[in-house]
Amino acid sequence: MxxxxxxxxxxxxxxxxxxxxxxxxxxxxxxxxxxxxxxxxxxxxxxxxxxxxxxxxxxxxxxxxxxxxxxxxxxxxxxxxxxxxxxxxxxxxxxxxxxGRQGFWSLDLAVNPAVLIPRADTETLVEWALQLMRARAGGIAAGALRIADLGTGSGAIALALAQELRANAAIVATDQSEAALAVARQNAQAAGIERVDFRCGNWFSAFRDGERFDLIVSNPPYIAERDAHLEALRYEPRVALTSGVDGLDAIRHLAGGAFAYLAPQAWLLLEHGHDQGAAVRGLLDEAGFVDVSTRRDFGGNERISAGRLGS
Known part of the structure; x- marks a missing residue:
């Protein structure tokens, strides 16, 4: 038949x-x-x-x-x-x-089980980051913008920003997984993107002494360890998905530690779960950020929260 x-x-x-x-x-x-x-x-x-x-x-x-x-x-x-x-x-x-492929922004990315599959909702973070950096670029020498992408995975966010900002920005992209970084480097090479410095390290540990950034972005793990939705995500790397009992451990760490690596008036942008906006805004407020706010994704859910370092 x-x-x-x-x-x-x-x-x-x-x-x-x-x-x-x-x-x-x-x-x-x-x-x-x-x-x-x-x-x-x-x-x-x-x-x-x-x-x-x-x-x-x-x-x-x-x-x-x-x-x-x-x-x-x-x-x-x-x-x-x-x-x-x-x-x-x-x-x-x-x-x-x-x-072995996933589209993101205007990129065609290689993916495998070492990296989280990029989602369209994360493009909301890229759009916001570009808006902030283009506004900031007016007061900074050409090519002097410095951006960090923590937990880069396939390199989706870092490469989208590098593609759009071109020579106006130098980007550091970190991940604790060498296997993930191999995928990210492959994607950078395929896209012909050179101004991204890929480093292995857990969150801020990959930064060098005295480094300061105009923007730090991250799509960290934010799912609670016993969340029922994890079964549907069983093929993706668990380390890139879950973060503590309430899913906020990584975001707490990032909100609490970013100050030491941000330039004056610089920004921290974090992706989070659809029901975590209020909690993430609270963490940013508690850490001392100003102009704290949240943007919604394409589905209308609260998805990206940001705060600015004061002068």
Missing amino acids: TPAEGSAPIPDSQPRPVPPVEGLAPGNIGAWVQWAVRALETASSDARIDAEELMAAQLGLPRSRLSMRFEDSILAADALRYAGSVERRRVGEPVAYIT
Whole structure:
């Protein structure tokens, strides 16, 4: 029975070498995509998007061009690999880890299980950071802006800022994981971005004596250790997700320690959970920041809180 007839064999969930297969698979590309949509309906709220993303990745196409190929035949080897990818998605593995790619800002980033998958909501932090730095750049010599991204992961935030600010800013991006930094460096090289200094260290420990920054940003772990949502995130690195009983341990550390590394009038921007805005504003107030406020993400949830160091 072909995918067009409603069923097709699905390999197990672990990636495995595909045996040499010659010739074409039964059905066309569109039929295989439709089979995958049905296979993923109970596992994903975006079954069609997932099915198309996986097929586009298998064929080396942008998803926007996939529909033009629906009537084309598909090689048997590609169909087998596609079936394996669909099964991995069916058991819960994120599409980004299956394809090894994730879009963020205007970047196409490599990702793997060593790094958190960048989310669109984090672009709210990038937008705010750019607004603050462009306003600040007027009073600072060209190229003298200094920015730090703590817990950089795939490098998403640091690279988006570097791409937009170009020679106007020097950026330090830190992570406690060398495996994560390897991904971030790969992404910087692929994007042709050079003005990012990647360093291994836990939060402020990677900074050098006397360093001061015009902006410190972070998307730290902020999920409570026993949060029910963690099961859905089981493929992502737990160290990048959870932070204490209430999820705020890392944010407490950052809010309490950032003063020593900020220049006068500099800013600290922190991403947090949708229900943590009031608590994070309280921590920033307690630490002595001024102009403390919160911005909402694309879904209308409180997502980024910031405070400024006084003069």
